Amino acid sequence: MSTPLTLSRPGLVAGRDAQALYRATAPEFSGWLEHTRPAGGCARPIRLTGTIAAVDRDSGRVLSEQHTGELPDRTLYKACGNRREAQCRDCAWVYQGDAFQVVRCGLTGGKGVPASVGRHPVVFATFTAPSFGAVHHRHVARHTCRSRQRCDCRPAPCHARREAGTCRHGQPAVCFARHDADDPRLGQPLCLDCYDHDHQVVWNYFSGELWRRTKQAIERHLAALCRKRGIPLARIVTASGKVRWVPPVRVSHGKVAEMQRRAAVHFHCLLRLDGVDPDDPDALVPPPAAITVDNLEEAVHAAASQITVTTPPHPDRPQGWLVAWGEQVDVRRINSAGGELTDDKVAAYLAKYATKATEATGHCSTRLTPATIDNYADPEGNHLARLIDACWHLGRPTGTDTTSGAATADDRQDSLDTKPRPYAGLRRWAHMLGFGGHFLTKARRYSVTFGQLRDTRAIYRRTEDDNTADTITIGTLTYAGAGWLTEGDALLANTAAAQRRRATRLGREELAHEAWLVGAAA
Structure with a gap:
């Protein structure tokens, strides 16, 4: 006669299904499901312990106080917020939605960005890495x-x-x-053996500097064109009272980095042409009529073909490496007559890549250390193993704190050459194959920020209940751990979150369909 399975301790239950059954049959299951809703769908939520207080917004008086020991599981669950789809699909889905809004608002306006930006000249440019050796391609x-x-x-x-x-x-x-x-x-x-792995990881590492100089060259090209056409400089008075004369046009960008299969990054950039209002330098105004999208496209091509970066000397290569864009620089116009690219398509395209990193290459790991590097790096191994080995080898301590090269006329190059251990970061970013930049960046004036979107979402959640509209929730919390307590808990919480997402998506589709029907009938 078999012994019946005991479900009194879920941590010791054999099997995920049994753990889920134990949780689902508990009297407090509905309360637990609502309690875990903020982290539902997260692969590895953060568990917090401490005190949560409700404070009156006007007087500052504490209205109520609750310790997490009184909550289900005696802990508070918070989504991890990881943007990488390979690490947490649900949090990446939220991040992708925010990225879509960040990109789209810079093209059409909304959420504090004036709708007039939709009439500004915009191009969608793709900057690729050069060839470091022949690879299989399609x-x-x-x-x-x-x-x-x-x-x-x-x-x-x-x-x-x-x-x-x-x-x-x-x-x-x-x-x-x-x-x-x-x-x-x-x-x-x-x-x-023919492939130049060293040059590729160095290119990945210094690609951010190459992009910075490229954007500066684009703005300088347009400023020179303004001078040539007699468009005067704009007089700006800074907050400290100083007077500055600046070009009458500026370029605002939104940029996403994509890791190619060969493990070299390339950049997808939205470049919007703005004007400058002398009375309000932060205002988003149209550029001068004499500067058109044709000029912006010309400036992008000119900068991409001319700008290069010579990296600082390295013991393995005293003359440094040349970092330049590849020959394939694609520039397309957004919302042009007969064009294939629209605001929504571009925003969705960039938002998709904002949740990815090195997954396309087949490598996905956390930051590497001397204890774990041998598991991934091999100078005689496959393509990825050699790239990681190149990062670790080139980023090694060289016995000197600084490396100095010959004096040049470019102050920016001098600042690179005198930077302490300019290649040390290659070890820090070996798990990213040398690329240490953010995968989604934007100019300050381009659009809204992720912080603003998160704050708006948090305020909405706090105030959707009329009874809490006049209170502020203050938590004194400490980290207790990460992950669900059991696999059964993860199954139940993530399934409920998936059902909510599906219902939300269907609701949005229905609203969009009704709006289309109304527009068609009109």
Whole structure:
């Protein structure tokens, strides 16, 4: 006769289903489900303990106080907020929605951004990395598919040549395969020994500086064009009372970094042309009529072809590395007549990549340390192992605190050369294959911020109940742990969150359909 399963202690229950059954049959299940709702769907929520107080907004008097020991599980659950879809799908979904709003508001206005920005000239530019060696790729000369995500177009041969040859290491220099979109060989070098892994990780590391100088060059090109066309400078009075004369145009950007399969980053950038109001420098006003989207497009191409960065000297390469953009610089106009790109399409496109990092390369790890580096780095290993090894090797201490190069006329280059251990960050960002920048950045005047969106959402949640509209919730909380207590709890909370998301999505689709019907009838 078998022994019946005891469900009195969920931490010792054998199996996720049994844990979920224990929780679902408990009398306080409904309260627990509502209690975990803020973190529902999170893969690894933060558990907090402490005191939560309700304070009167006007008088500051404490109206009520509650300790987390009185709550279900004696803890407060908070979503982890991780933006990476590979780490937490639900939190990445929230982040993606915020990213969509950040990008879209800079194109159409809303949430504090004036709607007039929708009439400003805007281009969508893609800056790619140069070649560091031949890799397997999939090239479709002309797409006929309806969706690139499910592309079934016939690609061209990978590296077809009339004469089959080999590299100096004896590896084939040709590839006649027509790779599928999910072919694991895509992005892999034809010859690992020919590929310049050192240069690629250095390019990833200094790509942020290359972008900074490129944007400066775009604005300088437009400023020179204003002088040529007789458009006067704008007189600005700073907060300290000083008078500054600035160009009458400025470029506001929203930028997303995407990691390619070959593990080199490239940037998708929205560049919006704004004017300058002397009476209100922070106002978003149209640019001068003489400066058009044609001039903005010309400035982008000119800057991309001219701007380079020479990295500081390194013991392995005393002359440094040249960091420049690749030949493929694509510039398209947004909402132009007959154009394929619209505000919503571009915003959704950039928001999608804001939740990704190195997943496209097949590598996903936390920050590497001397204790874990040997698990990933190998100078004789595959493509990713060699890139990680290059980061760790180039970022090693060299015995000197500074490296200095020959004096140049460019002060910015001098500041790079005299920076203490300019390559030390490669070890810190070895798990990101050298790239240490944010995957979504924007100019200060481009749009709203993530903080503003989060604050608005928090205020709405606090005030949706009329009884709490005049109170402020103050928590004195400390970290107690991360993750759900059991796999059964995770199953129940995440399933409930998925159902709420689905209901929300269906509701939005219905509202959009009704609005379309009303517009069609009118």
